[in-house]
Amino acid sequence: MxxxxxxxxxxxxxxxxxxxxxxxxxxxxxxxxxxxxxxxxxxxxxxxxxxxxxxxxxxxxxxxxxxxxxxxxxxxxxxxxxxxxxxxxxxxxxxxxxxxxxxxxxxxxxxxxxxxxxxxxxxxxxxxxxxxxxxxLDTSARLEPCGGPDKSLLNGPEPRCAEHVAYTDAGGQFTVGLWSATPYDRKATPFPRYELMHFLEGNVDFYDDAGGSQGFQAGETVFVPKGAPLGWRSHRDVKKIFVILSAEG
Structure with a gap:
């Protein structure tokens, strides 16, 4: 499926x-x-x-x-x-x-x-x-500054992002860790990877290119398949656990 x-x-x-x-x-x-x-x-x-x-x-x-x-x-x-x-x-x-x-x-x-x-x-x-x-996973682990979303896709200022990678498989495809960001709004675009997100702090609204939207908050979990149209709109700082698969298909 x-x-x-x-x-x-x-x-x-x-x-x-x-x-x-x-x-x-x-x-x-x-x-x-x-x-x-x-x-x-x-x-x-x-x-x-x-x-x-x-x-x-x-x-x-x-x-x-x-x-x-x-x-x-x-x-x-x-x-x-x-x-x-x-x-x-x-x-x-x-x-x-x-x-x-x-x-x-x-x-x-x-x-x-x-x-x-x-x-x-x-x-x-x-x-x-x-x-x-x-x-x-230690959810209190120190997060280090990292790159953020593509500037060309933002509706507004760039966020400050940070992450802590807890695990990467031998092939470098499967990665698990923590990520945080200050508020930002990113246009809906095809998602470049497979990712499960479990939110630890804050809340965010996902939206697609057809007008659909759904909100997520701390304690909730979502999975995004590769290629799914996804926009991101957050008004508070967000922290999440991420499980990413970067693979073809």
């Missing part, structure tokens, strides 16, 4: 609006018989990119290499990710994390977990892990 417009990612509280998903293979489990639910908002197998919401009851999965780069944003519950080298990452509601492709790890949750996910499994990717360990 693909889309030519941005998509608000809903939290699906209590699992409402999620579909039944197949059972996990018993051979992959240490304990539990998890019941899974989920919804794909974007799923492009040829590209290797999937975006959606996943929910599951308690289980423990065996140690195994991650088949794809995965970003997760925990909406409900908590889990423990244990790597083969003994490194342990605890995640809970509100936490964002990345499991790099190829990192050997086990997943354990003692109760229900619901999360937003973005997975990228490029056929061209190296079998070598993109990073040596699981990355848990």
């Amino acid at each position: 693909t889309s030519a417009r941005w998509m608000r990612i809903f939290a699906h509280a209590r699992g409402e609006g999620l579909d039944d998903w197949p059972a996990m293979p018993a051979a992959d489990l240490v304990s539990g018989a998890p019941v899974q639910y989920g919804r794909y908002y974007f799923n492009a197998p040829k590209l290797g990119l999937s975006v959606g919401v996943w929910s599951s009851s308690a289980y423990e999965r065996k140690m195994k290499p991650a088949a794809a780069d995965e970003f997760g944003l925990v909406l409900d519950g908590s889990a423990t990710i244990t790597e083969a080298n003994g490194h342990v990452t605890e995640i809970a509601q509100g936490d964002a994390f990345v499991i790099p492709r190829g990192v050997e790890c086990a997943w354990k949750q003692t109760g229900h977990v619901r999360k937003v996910f973005v997975t990228f499994a490029s056929a061209k990717a190296s079998a070598k892990p993109s990073a040596s360990h699981v990355v848990k």
Whole structure:
């Protein structure tokens, strides 16, 4: 499934609006018989990119290499990710994390977990892990000044932008981090990449070239597919988590 417009990612509280998903293979489990639910908002197998919401009851999965780069944003519950080298990452509601492709790890949750996910499994990717360990995003990390939107597309003054890159895959296509900007207005133009945005501060109005618009505020999440007409209008400072795929297709 693909889309030519941005998509608000809903939290699906209590699992409402999620579909039944197949059972996990018993051979992959240490304990539990998890019941899974989920919804794909974007799923492009040829590209290797999937975006959606996943929910599951308690289980423990065996140690195994991650088949794809995965970003997760925990909406409900908590889990423990244990790597083969003994490194342990605890995640809970509100936490964002990345499991790099190829990192050997086990997943354990003692109760229900619901999360937003973005997975990228490029056929061209190296079998070598993109990073040596699981990355848990620090939303208080220092952001450094960075380039802003194309001046020719602005309706007004240039914003001041800053970013912190927390993770980049080995191929330089899949990037996760933090970004902030002062208020600005950018004309609607085809979006140059695939990006999931989770807003931490401020609010913004998206608008397209046909007069449609939608507002987003802190705590909300949206996915923008490549090529979707997108304008940006913010009247307050904005800070967000970004998950970007810069790839052909």
